[in-house]
Amino acid sequence: MKEIEKTLENKNVRPTAMRILIYKYMAEKEVAIALTDIENTFTKADRTTLYRTLKTFEEKGIVHQIDDGTNISKYALCEPGCNCELDQDLHLHFHCSNCDETVCLTAHKLPHINLPEGYIAEDANLVIKGICDKCSS
Amino acid sequence: MKEIEKTLENKNVRPTAMRILIYKYMAEKEVAIALTDIENTFTKADRTTLYRTLKTFEEKGIVHQIDDGTNISKYALCEPGCNCELDQDLHLHFHCSNCDETVCLTAHKLPHINLPEGYIAEDANLVIKGICDKCSS
DNA sequence: ATATAAATGCAATGGAAGTGCATTGTTTTA
């Protein structure tokens, strides 16, 4: 519990009750979380608070946003050393079309890609869609 | 002109006036097109028609949908041999954060990616964000 | 020419993102 507080403080985010709960929730889930998921879990809290909590977490480098092609923004906790703002160290994401869950495949780094003349890469996003291990067995 | 009609017929899509116009519009543009773009171009036509035209084009393999991370669906004509439904032959997309345009980099194929045990890939989507050649010069 | 089916137009809905402002709670400092 105290550990989460420290983590938040290290990232310059005030460890409020709500934020600790959301962080804990995301840490327990292994999959990327949508705002709706959090809404359905914390029904007493206001949508805006949850929304802004995610935004704050993202700005402060606590979570990274994932665009898995469903047009619903999802978020996952950054692992230690998850340089999600640098284009050198991007991992890929897997979206299961059966259970609709998205997971970070942190072990899989993106290969370097040579762009045509004049193009400057700042960020990259690779999503593989298919059937996840839970649904394929 | 007749060429477009033939293309549509080959894909089992009736070459109506509207569809030919939209196809022509997309062929002239080198960038991926959003529904809004088409709306602003063909103001006399109904939004729904344009929307359904894109859907039809997508289903029949005339265009492929691109998710560039802006949460706005964009579309681009499939090139001959654009096996966008197969995960072997996927090209990548580049989204410029300055001019907000998205282009297909068809020459750049995705490297093969080994997924963990149990994961079955069906589709993939790689978007690089940054500054495009027009904006960087 | 008529029946049938497809394409289009209109109206309305839904879902998610985002914003302005008032209120509450928590630091800071005088």
Place this chain on the structure above:
DNA sequence: TAAAACAATGCACTTCCATTGCATTTATAT
């Protein structure tokens, strides 16, 4: 400690895009 300053939360509302149901028009087939 009390007051001022600031951050976090809650409420209401707006916007934007995707999507659907149904009526109408247009094209195809018998």
